[in-house]
Amino acid sequence: MNTVLSLRGITLQFGGIAALSDVALDIGAGEIHSVIGPNGAGKSSLINVISGLYRPDAGTIRIGDAVLDAVPPGQLATLGVARTFQNIALFKGLSVDGNIAIGLTHRARATAFEQILGLPRARREARAATDAVAAVIAQLDLARFRDRAVASLPYGVQKRVELARALVAEPRILLLDEPMAGMTAGEKAEMSRFIRAARTDWQTTVVLVEHDMSVVMDLSDRVTVLDHGVRIAHGTPAEVQTNQAVIEAYLGVEEPLGAAPPREFALAG
Numbered sequence: 001m002n003t004v005l006s007l008r009g010i011t012l013q014f015g016g017i018a019a020l021s022d023v024a025l026d027i028g029a030g031e032i033h034s035v036i037g038p039n040g041a042g043k044s045s046l047i048n049v050i051s052g053l054y055r056p057d058a059g060t061i062r063i064g065d066a067v068l069d070a071v072p073p074g075q076l077a078t079l080g081v082a083r084t085f086q087n088i089a090l091f092k093g094l095s096v097d098g099n100i101a102i103g104l105t106h107r108a109r110a111t112a113f114e115q116i117l118g119l120p121r122a123r124r125e126a127r128a129a130t131d132a133v134a135a136v137i138a139q140l141d142l143a144r145f146r147d148r149a150v151a152s153l154p155y156g157v158q159k160r161v162e163l164a165r166a167l168v169a170e171p172r173i174l175l176l177d178e179p180m181a182g183m184t185a186g187e188k189a190e191m192s193r194f195i196r197a198a199r200t201d202w203q204t205t206v207v208l209v210e211h212d213m214s215v216v217m218d219l220s221d222r223v224t225v226l227d228h229g230v231r232i233a234h235g236t237p238a239e240v241q242t243n244q245a246v247i248e249a250y251l252g253v254e255e256p257l258g259a260a261p262p263r264e265f266a267l268a269g
């Protein structure tokens with residue numbers, strides 16, 4: 001496996017609570033890798049550590065060739081990583097186009113002076129940005145919404161705009177924290193299709209936090225399971241689904257092997 005993201009010994013404390021304890025994770029290029037676990041398991045904390053929002057108390061993060069104690073704030077895009085948030089973080093009054101273009105701002109090299117005067121480098125960059133936004137709008141089927149203010153759009157479409165903003169910079173690694181939370185079954189199916197497309201069309205490696213087990217089982221190449229900040233299992237969807245520690249974590253009780261119905265597993269939030 002050509003590993004593009006690797007965590008070792010990641011520990012993160014909040015006061016007396018260990019949000020993450022000695023967590024290891026290896027994610028291969030082009031993989032769709034889900035991180036699952038009951039509420040408070042540390043899933044968002046893990047995404048926040050990988051994206052530099054939280055600085056771990058211990059451990060190392062390897063992204064591509066860079067080995068880091070913590071991802072420096074503002075360096076995420078440079079490392080080829082983009083993310084979405086558990087709660088939508090878009091500029092509600094701004095158009096779909098405008099929100100997606102924000103995903104490219106880190107790339108701009110032209111100075112404000114060059115931009116105001118419309119000097120060649122600024123013009124070139126503006127053209128490239130317009131092309132990149134157009135491409136992702138076509139890919140994610142957002143053309144008919146592009147001039148609309150984000151606030152006026154259905155929830156499922158807003159989540160798609162967030163995905164578009166993350167994808168426009170063509171990240172090597174895409175971190176998605178519950179991209180389907182609150183969606184209808186139809187919206188989830190649509191979102192699943194676009195996540196697959198990100199991998200197939202852009203060769204993006206995807207780290208997905210998701211509660212809906214049917215989506216996880218359907219989309220993921222491999223799954224890592226957290227419980228109380230500890231990695232309790234990892235493997236293929238089929239492997240983790242039948243793993244006794246995983247079943248117990250979701251049920252919160254000990255069950256004889258094989259006795260836990262998958263239905264309970266699917267209901268766990």
Ligand SMILES: Nc1ncnc2c1ncn2[C@@H]1O[C@H](COP(=O)(O)OP(=O)(O)O)[C@@H](O)[C@H]1O
Nearest residue numbers: 014017019037038039040041042043044045046
């Ligand atoms: N910013 C924070 N301040 C204090 N505690 C936090 C913070 N973020 C997460 N936690 C705690 O860390 C644990 C893991 O939370 P989180 O990573 O959000 O879990 P999940 O996303 O799996 O539901 C929880 O006990 C949560 O209360």
Ligand SMILES: [Mg+2]
Nearest residue numbers: 043044045086
């Ligand atoms: Mg969370």
